[in-house]
Amino acid sequence: MRISARADYAVRAALLLAAEQDGPLKAEAIAEAQDIPHKFLEGILNDMRRGGLVASQRGVYGGYRLARAPEDISVADVVRAVDGPLVSVRGVRPPELSYGGPAESLLPLWVALRANVRRILEGVSLADVASGHLPEFVGALADDPAAWSNP
Amino acid sequence: MRISARADYAVRAALLLAAEQDGPLKAEAIAEAQDIPHKFLEGILNDMRRGGLVASQRGVYGGYRLARAPEDISVADVVRAVDGPLVSVRGVRPPELSYGGPAESLLPLWVALRANVRRILEGVSLADVASGHLPEFVGALADDPAAWSNP
DNA sequence: CACTTCCCTACTGAATGCGTAGGAAATCTC
DNA sequence: GAGATTTCCTACGCATTCAGTAGGGAAGTG
Numbered sequence: 001m002r003i004s005a006r007a008d009y010a011v012r013a014a015l016l017l018a019a020e021q022d023g024p025l026k027a028e029a030i031a032e033a034q035d036i037p038h039k040f041l042e043g044i045l046n047d048m049r050r051g052g053l054v055a056s057q058r059g060v061y062g063g064y065r066l067a068r069a070p071e072d073i074s075v076a077d078v079v080r081a082v083d084g085p086l087v088s089v090r091g092v093r094p095p096e097l098s099y100g101g102p103a104e105s106l107l108p109l110w111v112a113l114r115a116n117v118r119r120i121l122e123g124v125s126l127a128d129v130a131s132g133h134l135p136e137f138v139g140a141l142a143d144d145p146a147a148w149s150n151p
Numbered sequence: 152m153r154i155s156a157r158a159d160y161a162v163r164a165a166l167l168l169a170a171e172q173d174g175p176l177k178a179e180a181i182a183e184a185q186d187i188p189h190k191f192l193e194g195i196l197n198d199m200r201r202g203g204l205v206a207s208q209r210g211v212y213g214g215y216r217l218a219r220a221p222e223d224i225s226v227a228d229v230v231r232a233v234d235g236p237l238v239s240v241r242g243v244r245p246p247e248l249s250y251g252g253p254a255e256s257l258l259p260l261w262v263a264l265r266a267n268v269r270r271i272l273e274g275v276s277l278a279d280v281a282s283g284h285l286p287e288f289v290g291a292l293a294d295d296p297a298a299w300s301n302p
Numbered sequence: 303c304a305c306t307t308c309c310c311t312a313c314t315g316a317a318t319g320c321g322t323a324g325g326a327a328a329t330c331t332c
Numbered sequence: 333g334a335g336a337t338t339t340c341c342t343a344c345g346c347a348t349t350c351a352g353t354a355g356g357g358a359a360g361t362g
Binding site for chain 1: 318320322327328329
Binding site: 026043046056061063 | 336338341
């Protein structure tokens with residue numbers, strides 16, 4: 001289960017946009033600030049535009065800005081816009097699977113896993129992350145020192 | 152975030168082994184029962200052996216069996232044995248990352264996400280799944296009908 | 303011995319991930 | 333309108349991973 005570079009970059013770019021709310025921000029500026037290859041980032045911002053998350057403006061005073069308030073955009077929205085579905089098993093989404101025999105209860109397990117990922121990523125908005133105030137139920141998880149160790 | 156075919160196959164194979172506890176089970180039998188390409192499965196079982204999860208026996212009465220009791224093997228154990236770390240961002244594990252500016256709180260978010268995935272996969276044993284009795288805190292998630300829909 | 307089953311190495315073919323290059327289209331200032 | 337700037341689009345490249353196959357050697361059994 002990996003978070004792709006696209007998803008990581010996309011969220012970081014969106015966070016910059018959430019923080020800079022007056023004028024539009026150029027792709028080049030975002031790329032430099034977050035150390036992201038700028039032509040690669042352009043494609044990512046384009047995906048976000050198609051997904052209705054950001055609006056763009058061309059020309060010398062152009063750039064990108066969020067299409068909605070940062071409180072109304074979840075991290076899940078961003079990830080879905082640039083990668084597909086949040087969680088998949090062998091490339092298909094859990095409900096399309098079917099198992100037999102002692103593996104029957106594997107399906108509900110994958111579903112539970114996905115629900116849990118959703119709970120986190122849909123429950124956190126760009127405003128939450130940008131302000132540094134994660135919701136309680138997420139912050140609590142990150143405050144556990146054990147969560148930071150690699151077993 | 153995708154569960155690879157390797158991981159899915161590995162867990163299903165492990166569940167068969169958990170259910171069939173008297174004699175060893177041949178790779179071919181598992182492959183047929185779960186509809187998995189059997190040469191591919193052989194490699195997966197080998198990884199699990201190297202990971203200390205299964206023991207193998209050659210010869211005509213040979214096959215594979217679990218190296219520990221099914222209650223003592225978590226789904227996370229299986230996934231880690233065949234893929235690497237459970238969760239990674241751009242291929243590296245969360246604690247090795249570092250973000251600047253408004254993205255600073257993204258790191259604790261990834262950590263919280265990983266902790267949550269761990270909680271599920273480490274908290275469920277092969278015995279749980281094979282018996283069809285998922286732990287309460289997992290079953291509750293899967294019982295929510297909303298968890299089964301694709302938004 | 304013959305037979306079975308695991309074990310190991312190598313290979314392939316397709317897809318994906320990550321990024322680059324170059325230019326066309328829009329928008330602004332002068 | 334000229335020129336500058338920035339987004340937008342298509343295509344390409346390259347390495348890695350994924351999923352699976354092939355063939356044979358090593359160990360165990362009768």
